[in-house]
Amino acid sequence: MPASPPEHSGRRRGGRRGGDADTRGDILRAARRQFANGYEATTVRAIARDAAVDPSLIVQFFGGKEGLFRAILDEAVRPHDGIESALAEGDGEVGARLAAYFFGIWEDPARREPFQAMLVSAAFNEAASDVLRDFVRAEVIARVGSVIEGGDVELRAELAGAHLIGAALVRYVYRIPPLCDIPLAEVVGPVGRAIQGYLTGTHVS
Amino acid sequence: MPASPPEHSGRRRGGRRGGDADTRGDILRAARRQFANGYEATTVRAIARDAAVDPSLIVQFFGGKEGLFRAILDEAVRPHDGIESALAEGDGEVGARLAAYFFGIWEDPARREPFQAMLVSAAFNEAASDVLRDFVRAEVIARVGSVIEGGDVELRAELAGAHLIGAALVRYVYRIPPLCDIPLAEVVGPVGRAIQGYLTGTHVS
DNA sequence: GGCAAAACTCATAGCGTGTTGAGTTCACCT
């Protein structure tokens, strides 16, 4: 007869998990955390350890390290409707609303991590930089560019996005004071005003 | 008798190189290129291959992968006197002069690479992020902050730096159009004006 | 010329990686 279910034991001997285990979700959550350090720096074994799962299960679910990575990138990139409403509504300046929406993402770890994974990995990983490029074009340049007036709308929208990215990196990833220490409102104010200059400026060159 | 010097052969059998070989410099140049992809993504073997050298020589010269990496970071961080003169001289706006100096670094591969290595690796490598933090504090916040007036000088100087970093990443690392395609002057103009707002604004919050 | 030290390569140790295949346990459907 097989060993009776070792309910008190920390180790399982293989086989399907009982109950409502959301193992796939556990893996995704762990991967999100780990991949925030970049693709190459992350190991499948570390993700598996973090999710309390065998490494080979990751292969079975996602087809391997790269498949799991792409799943995380998809999380970061799925439609950001907040941009739409930040552009549409009318209290205060557009720049401040966009900045508030963007930094709001970074304040929540679960939403920050896939984003950070994309930014960090896009520096050298081809898949990640493709995803980032498409994201900036579709979500930032196209949407923001379509609501501002004047010439060079694409360039101005992109420069605003570049500023947001730089400020987020300094505050949340590089963690350089004083920017990383002050409350969110004190960041949104000046940054919102700066990108407002890009969005309402009539010319750039 | 030992094998006669195989001058025509592609392979050497060991031993010191003849002539004025700058092997140490070759290694540093190769490392600069490779480390621009991040610390973890770079292998000692790839650097050695790039420099046409045996991996163990890198260990002998620099003590290992990390020692070589620190040498590259030191390159990026050594005093940037261009900032001083950009702040001091007086034709045009300070913002534009700072932007021109900063982007000038990124236009030259040899000066960009250690910089890029620092930025990319600082996202997860403790050593690199320490170096970056010190660099921003000493070269940007302290120097720029000391010549501008009003309140919150440190924060405003840092936000200007954050914008420069973001724009450089989008243009030179992520390579997202249209910012990555237009000539330098058309970047320096608008970005210079934007950071000028930070540097001359009297208050931020 | 002779000799110590520096420069350089080779072989390999020791380890961690991503992935595979087989085996075990559970949930669902009829």
Added chain:
DNA sequence: AGGTGAACTCAACACGCTATGAGTTTTGCC
């Protein structure tokens, strides 16, 4: 109740990594 397939673990393979130590060739100095 029984069977099919999904979920899950275990052991191990093949590979690439950093680093070590010994051996070979050249330089610079006396």
